[in-house]
Amino acid sequence: MILNGLFEKEFKAINIGLVSFKEALDDAEYKCIQVDWSPPAGGDADALAALNALAGL
Amino acid sequence: MAVKGIIKTGEYYDSVSLMLVARALTEMEGVEDATVVMGTAENKQILEASDMLLDMFKDASDTDLLIVGKAVDEAKADEVIERAEELLIESKQKKSASGEHMPKSIEGALDQEPDATVLIISVAGRYAGDVAMDGLKKGLHVMLFSDNISIEKEKELKEYGREKGLLVMGPDCGTAIINGAPLCFANVVKRGNIGLVAASGTGLQEVSCIIGNEGAGISQAIGTGGRDVKSDIGGIMFIEGIKALEADEATDVIVLVSKPPAADVLAKVADVVKDLKKPVVAILIGGDPEVMTAAGANAAQDLEQAGLIAVALSRGESPDGVPASLEARKVEIIKQAEEEAAKMKDGQKYLRGLFSGGTLCDETQLMFKVDIGPVYSPAPIDPAFKLDDIWKSKENTVVDLGEDEFTVGRPHPMIDFLLRKKRIVEEAKDPETAVILLDVVLGYGSNMEPAAELSPAIKEAKEIAAEAGRHLAIVCSITGTYKDPQNRKKVEQELKDAGAIVLPTNAAASLLTVEIIKILGGK
Structure with missing residues (x-):
């Protein structure tokens, strides 16, 4: 199966960031879910690194 | 002059929303400058450089929102802050206007839509790499619009993606079309049997629009981000993309753009x-076309030719007729160049190319190099032609206003035309300017009213030249389709009404420019 069947499956997206990218997909009638994202660990770089280490990322 | 600001703690907005708010504030009467940014170290540096880093901002963190206005008096500065808050509320309302539930994480989104296939990421680069890996580990293909991601992280993501059969488009991937869906800055092109793999955003847009405008269609257009074809990454996703299109039953012709x-x-x-x-x-x-020709590919000279050859092949026709049709048009363009050059005053002899698409800027540079010689640029093909001051043109000059040095603290020039409009007027004042060349990129993500933005500047530039007894040619190409939300036909007409010469592709617009400059002797 090519790319896990990406080309055969119905296109459905998740958008993290600029809302205009979701709006474009809405306008073109494709399904897209917007994530209400904010920086992890309140944007603190050290705390983020520690969290990532814990999460195994 | 009064400078006033406030901090709003724990409020997060994306950078484009904030830039649009700041832009609206700077357009208020009596306001010299205004900025609305998250309190990152980089943003604080930018504020300091423009004398707007208030003492209260110095300890602000990444999640603090900083609002600052510089205006004629205190009352006006207060008004800026007030207006900023109103605009931010409007922006939040717009975000949730659809009434859809917005999950806080990828897991939440997958609970809501377990069949999602693609994750689109446009958050700040320092977070985007981890978000992408999180998505890949959950089996999602990734479209990574964000830039400022390390090459090591890119390699890690792409090696993981290749192993799992997942696409990693980007970082810094501006556009793609998957199963007909336009991702980020993409144009509306019908579905068809031509598949694209591109390590160049505007290159992909230009070729897919040419294909669409010829009545053919796209099966898939896979972007990889420009760094994919550098040695460090080794073309991982470029090659995976080619293999996927070769195996895809809906694809009959494969186009490679880079x-x-x-x-x-x-x-x-x-x-x-x-x-x-x-x-x-x-x-x-x-690049050297020989290597690709030897591998059995049809090597094209420019983006337009690539699109036209692909269309011919997609219809089972021979591509041999394409050069002849372009030659016939060249005759027309040369005639038009002669007419334009004849109207110009002695001393007018140079090109000033002001681009929003990097690949289009490169294509023009290359056409000049072949026919006239190297041109000055902040990113020249010939290093000896590097512009000393990026804000000031010299002889034949082309600039890509989408380069990082021009976009600090402001949206991309496909969204915000302010910088380009100012530069158009500046170039018109130079008695040596003969042609101002512009690319107008349509599609999702781009400014919805490009002609309304550019027309006043085009008219002003032509008037400035005319008052000094000069004829200034303003040549525009349009990258877009007739189905794009901006309406290509309307944009074409409005630009022509403003006095611009409009050509269908960047290759055609660059050819006209080359021919005019050749006649005027601007080497």
């Missing part, structure tokens, strides 16, 4: 191409 790949990557790509059963068209801007 700035010159590293020699070792080019050799790897050629090695894959030579074993393909489907016809391949390759446009490697500034």
